[in-house]
Amino acid sequence: MVTQQQQHDGQSASYYAVLGIGRGASLAEVRSAYRKLAMKWHPDRRRGQPWGAEEANRRFQQIQEAYQVLSDVKRRKLYDAGFYNPLQEDEEEVEGFDDFVKEMVSLMASVRKERKQYSLEELQKMLLEMAQDLGSPSQPRWPADAGWCPRTSNWFADDMERESRRKTHLHFTGMELFGRATYH
Amino acid sequence: MPLWVPVRSQVAPAACLSPSPEAPRALSLFSSSSVFPLPNSQCLVWRTDLLVISSFRMAEQPYMVASDSETTGDDKSQSAFHDLAIGIEVGTSKCSIAVWNGAQVELLRNTRKQKAMRSYVMFKDDTSTGEVPSGGASNKTAYEEKEILSGSAIFNMKRLIGRADTDPIVHASKNLPFVVQTLDIGVKPFIAALVNNVWRSTTPEEVLAIFLVELKTMAEVQLKRPIRNVVLTIPVSFNRFQQIRVERACTMAGLHVLRLMPEPTAVALLYAQQQQQQQQSLHGSMGSGCEKVALIFNMGAGYCDVATTATAGGVSQIKAMQGCTLGGEDILKNVLYHLLPNFDSLYSNRDMNKIRSMGLLRIAAQDAIHRLSTQSSVQINVDLGDGTKMQRVLHQSEFEEVNRNVFEICEKLIKLCLADSKLAAEDINDVILVGGCSRIPKIRSLVLGLCKKEKEYEGMDALEAAVTGAALEGAVASGITDPSGSLDMLTIQATPLSLGIRVHGGGFVPIIQRNTAIPARKSMIFTTTQDGQTEALIVVYEGEGKMVEENHLMGYFKVTAIPLAPKGTAEISVCMDIDAANTLRVFAGAMMLGTDRANSPFFEVRMPTLDDAHGWCAQALVKTHGSALDLTTIPKELQPQKVQ
Numbered sequence: 001m002v003t004q005q006q007q008h009d010g011q012s013a014s015y016y017a018v019l020g021i022g023r024g025a026s027l028a029e030v031r032s033a034y035r036k037l038a039m040k041w042h043p044d045r046r047r048g049q050p051w052g053a054e055e056a057n058r059r060f061q062q063i064q065e066a067y068q069v070l071s072d073v074k075r076r077k078l079y080d081a082g083f084y085n086p087l088q089e090d091e092e093e094v095e096g097f098d099d100f101v102k103e104m105v106s107l108m109a110s111v112r113k114e115r116k117q118y119s120l121e122e123l124q125k126m127l128l129e130m131a132q133d134l135g136s137p138s139q140p141r142w143p144a145d146a147g148w149c150p151r152t153s154n155w156f157a158d159d160m161e162r163e164s165r166r167k168t169h170l171h172f173t174g175m176e177l178f179g180r181a182t183y184h
Numbered sequence: 185m186p187l188w189v190p191v192r193s194q195v196a197p198a199a200c201l202s203p204s205p206e207a208p209r210a211l212s213l214f215s216s217s218s219v220f221p222l223p224n225s226q227c228l229v230w231r232t233d234l235l236v237i238s239s240f241r242m243a244e245q246p247y248m249v250a251s252d253s254e255t256t257g258d259d260k261s262q263s264a265f266h267d268l269a270i271g272i273e274v275g276t277s278k279c280s281i282a283v284w285n286g287a288q289v290e291l292l293r294n295t296r297k298q299k300a301m302r303s304y305v306m307f308k309d310d311t312s313t314g315e316v317p318s319g320g321a322s323n324k325t326a327y328e329e330k331e332i333l334s335g336s337a338i339f340n341m342k343r344l345i346g347r348a349d350t351d352p353i354v355h356a357s358k359n360l361p362f363v364v365q366t367l368d369i370g371v372k373p374f375i376a377a378l379v380n381n382v383w384r385s386t387t388p389e390e391v392l393a394i395f396l397v398e399l400k401t402m403a404e405v406q407l408k409r410p411i412r413n414v415v416l417t418i419p420v421s422f423n424r425f426q427q428i429r430v431e432r433a434c435t436m437a438g439l440h441v442l443r444l445m446p447e448p449t450a451v452a453l454l455y456a457q458q459q460q461q462q463q464q465s466l467h468g469s470m471g472s473g474c475e476k477v478a479l480i481f482n483m484g485a486g487y488c489d490v491a492t493t494a495t496a497g498g499v500s501q502i503k504a505m506q507g508c509t510l511g512g513e514d515i516l517k518n519v520l521y522h523l524l525p526n527f528d529s530l531y532s533n534r535d536m537n538k539i540r541s542m543g544l545l546r547i548a549a550q551d552a553i554h555r556l557s558t559q560s561s562v563q564i565n566v567d568l569g570d571g572t573k574m575q576r577v578l579h580q581s582e583f584e585e586v587n588r589n590v591f592e593i594c595e596k597l598i599k600l601c602l603a604d605s606k607l608a609a610e611d612i613n614d615v616i617l618v619g620g621c622s623r624i625p626k627i628r629s630l631v632l633g634l635c636k637k638e639k640e641y642e643g644m645d646a647l648e649a650a651v652t653g654a655a656l657e658g659a660v661a662s663g664i665t666d667p668s669g670s671l672d673m674l675t676i677q678a679t680p681l682s683l684g685i686r687v688h689g690g691g692f693v694p695i696i697q698r699n700t701a702i703p704a705r706k707s708m709i710f711t712t713t714q715d716g717q718t719e720a721l722i723v724v725y726e727g728e729g730k731m732v733e734e735n736h737l738m739g740y741f742k743v744t745a746i747p748l749a750p751k752g753t754a755e756i757s758v759c760m761d762i763d764a765a766n767t768l769r770v771f772a773g774a775m776m777l778g779t780d781r782a783n784s785p786f787f788e789v790r791m792p793t794l795d796d797a798h799g800w801c802a803q804a805l806v807k808t809h810g811s812a813l814d815l816t817t818i819p820k821e822l823q824p825q826k827v828q
Contacts, residue, residue, distance in 0.1 A: 031475055035499040042674050043703060043764035047663040057703045057763060064676075064701045 015066035015079060023080070027071065034067040268662045269413035269442045270403055271450070271654030274392065276342045276486025276511060277620065279303045280651045281403050284659035284671075289652045292406055300647055304332050304339035305391045307377040307384060333543030335361045335378035335534075341395070342419075343486045343513065344388040345433070346426030349373040353509050356517065359531065361539050370800055378539075389433040396437035415443045415658040417450050417650050419487035420507025420680050423726055423736045424768060424792050442661050443765060446680060448480040448491035449502050450653030451618055451644070453675045455480070455493065456500035457656060458643060461670065477503075477607065478614040478641065481598065481631045482650065483621035485512035490597045492605040492612075498673045504604035504699045505680040506597045512553075512621050515587050519549045522586040523564070523574065541568035552578050557623045584626050591630055598634050604699055609634065614641040618649045677702050683760055683768065686723040686732045688713045688814040695760045698728065702766060707759035709775075710815040711752050718746045720756055721805065721813040722772045724791050737802050738768070739793030742813065745784035746774040753777070756815060757786075768792075 016023055019033040039045055041059040069075045069084055078084040270283045278300040281292045291299045332339060340357060347354050349366035354373045357364045363383050365374040375391075376383035403411050418430060422444075431441045455478055475496040482489040489507040493500050521527050524545065531542045548566035555562045561579040568574065584591070602608070615635045621627055623646065632640060645652075659666075660673050679702055684694035687710070696706050712720065720743045727735025746754045755775040762768050773786030794801060 028474075031496070035497045035501075038499055038501075038676060039497070039672070039674055042676065044661050045674055047661065053763070057705070060703055061705055064704075068701075 015070050018062050018066040030070045037063045267413055269415050269658030270411055271415050271651050271658045273417045273651035274303055275484050276340055281399055282651045282655035284655055289655040291648060292403055294402060304337045305394045306337045307379045329547055330543055333361045333546055335539045338362050338377050338391045341388045341391045346429035361543055389429050392433035393436035400437055400439060412440050413442045414439045415445055415654045416441060417447045417654050418444045420446045420489040420505045424738055425736060428792055443657055445654055445657055447650045448482045448489045449675055449677060451480045451649045452493035452500045453656050454649055454653040456495040456498055457673055459495055460498045476613045477611055478616055479612050479635055480616045482619045483511055484619040487511050490601040492601060492607055501676045502678040504601050506601040510593050514590055516549055518586045537570055541570045544568055556580055556583050591626055595630060609636040616641045618646045622646055679762055681726045682728055683726050685758060688811055688816040690731050692725055692732045692735055693817055702762045703764045705761040707757055709818055710756045710758060711818045712754045713751055713814045713816050715751045716748050719744050719813055720815045724770055738791040741787055741789050743772050743774055747777050747783055749777055
């Protein structure tokens with residue numbers, strides 16, 4: 001099962017798991033899974049059922065977010081590469097990231113050719129260097145310890161969201177590196 | 185005698201539920217459902233065949249405006265059909281009611297067998313006729329268009345409701361036969377109908393409420409059950425402030441709004457159902473089938489809406505919506521000014537004869553526009569009764585020329601909607617044209633041309649599609665299921681306008697972007713602009729402008745207990761939540777420094793909180809507080825990574 005495999009590689013239950021599809025799912029499969037889950041979880045379809053409206057709302061929002069990313073070729077590519085941030089919704093940024101990811105993917109490919117196994121930390125370091133080449137590096141305005149790990153407004157979060165955030169943690173670390181380098 | 189046949193001696197339909205409809209009992213029942221507190225301590229009471237405005241005082245009924253989201257649970261114990269929401273479309277010009285009858289959607293007819301009823305309320309002197317006020321749905325009276333235009337009737341309430349007297353649409357309504365007065369100070373306009381040669385004041389909500397009472401009673405008599413829940417269609421461009429006004433009018437009429445549904449999304453639901461049925465008959469299965477994309481163009485007398493929907497497997501997903509206040513009324517106005525360039529000065533004094541001739545001209549122009557849908561030129565012959573006669577020919581080309589601005593706006597809306605939904609003309613499978621103005625040849629060719637289609641989608645009645653969709657939604661949202669699967673439907677709505685807050689310098693920062701699927705929940709972190717700032721104003725706006733002045737002020741509140749810190753370091757979390765019933769709640773509060781925990785209890789505010797005088801409040805806030813309570817954004821990479 002694909003989902004099992006995903007849990008194995010630790011890359012998160014992720015948007016793919018939210019929609020219950022494999023990483024190789026076609027656009028039609030993404031759409032079909034989304035519609036079936038929407039039918040099941042949209043609050044309009046759950047009137048008078050034991051699950052609370054709040055629960056339905058949350059589940060639907062997760063499904064919606066996953067669909068929004070996976071149904072869009074560029075966003076999906078970013079997400080697969082671990083760079084998608086739901087807040088980076090500007091079209092321009094998605095485009096920019098898209099180009100960047102292409103470059104990174106080619107770098108990864110050349111890395112593979114060298115048959116050298118890089119650790120995640122090494123890859124992140126490389127990425128940081130690349131990002132600094134791309135943007136104009138300057139002193140971070142924020143103390144280094146302030147923004148390094150994903151910071152969240154947990155006040156609203158329930159356990160499920162926290163869980164999904166933990167699972168998607170990895171995706172955003174790289175994003176931050178990039179974001180940090182280009183926004184100052 | 186059937187229980188639900190209205191009898192003159194009985195007080196109200198609601199009272200008929202009582203086994204012994206003696207007066208005091210009936211009245212108390214009545215006060216819970218159908219007594220409408222009106223301004224000036226009047227109460228509007230519905231009697232089976234007439235409405236009376238009586239000035240007796242009753243205990244003030246608290247408005248129970250829309251606690252939509254909390255309607256599950258207790259309602260469910262009753263039989264499903266008892267609570268089945270009906271669909272109502274109150275158009276600028278016409279209105280209709282539809283209901284799921286257990287197998288399909290059925291449009292109700294009034295006693296004159298009309299499915300489309302004229303939207304107006306006639307005010308007449310109660311002392312002489314006892315018929316005040318009554319509208320187009322009324323059983324007894326069928327007013328001629330001439331009477332409706334006599335100044336005694338209020339119509340076009342959909343164009344007036346929830347607007348301030350600075351609104352250009354309100355100003356444009358001043359050429360209507362009834363009185364619309366504006367003082368241009370950002371408050372509710374003054375409107376009045378002519379009763380016994382006196383201009384009697386009313387409000388658009390009150391007029392809508394009176395009209396809804398008629399519709400409600402008509403439906404109750406026909407369906408032989410009390411009606412409480414409704415799905416009402418609204419234009420895409422209605423802001424939340426206008427929506428609240430519509431909900432309030434419904435509450436005054438004893439109706440509970442289950443959903444306010446943008447008109448093209450109601451059409452989209454009907455389309456989804458038709459596609460579903462088509463695929464079932466083709467493939468004999470419930471398979472989700474292939475996705476179909478439709479562009480819906482809806483233009484009635486008052487509003488123009490465009491929406492795109494992707495549908496498959498009974499799910500209608502709204503991709504984008506655009507709308508504006510543009511419709512047959514504007515086309516009519518253009519034609520009137522073309523026929524009579526000095527229209528304004530001729531009718532500014534509002535004497536009875538002038539009003540009458542203005543009415544006659546309106547009727548003639550409207551008729552000409554209708555005929556131009558099938559003819560290339562029409563003859564206009566009208567005796568205005570004041571010694572002037574108008575005899576002339578109006579050509580199609582002339583008509584198109586005077587309405588060029590209207591067509592340009594239509595074009596712009598369609599292009600914007602396509603761009604928002606990231607669709608090219610080639611991606612669209614069907615073009616659906618609905619609403620009265622979609623019969624205008626120029627508009628048809630324009631929409632089809634932009635979508636590169638030869639012909640429009642068939643199988644939908646242009647005037648009934650929206651109300652049919654609303655009734656479908658009513659059945660779905662009431663939790664009705666159908667063994668044949670024809671109610672296995674879902675509309676995934678999107679929010680047509682962005683929602684956000686004001687930041688330092690008067691900029692607007694959207695938190696929920698337009699066309700976000702709802703239910704939605706998004707949050708953002710803001711920070712202080714002053715050293716040691718302990719309080720911050722959260723000023724909520726709706727709209728697309730980059731600066732707050734261009735948008736609609738929804739309300740404001742103060743976040744307190746911000747920890748003492750240099751400017752730019754404290755964190756204030758602002759979260760916006762729209763539930764499935766489209767209710768907007770804003771949560772905000774300060775975080776403990778360097779943590780993701782709240783510093784003190786957060787605030788939860790349901791928006792809008794404002795009534796009138798939007799502009800004033802925003803200006804007054806700035807005047808009183810300057811930038812002392814301002815917030816500003818923080819860099820994106822420091823925003824929470826996972827929203828919800």
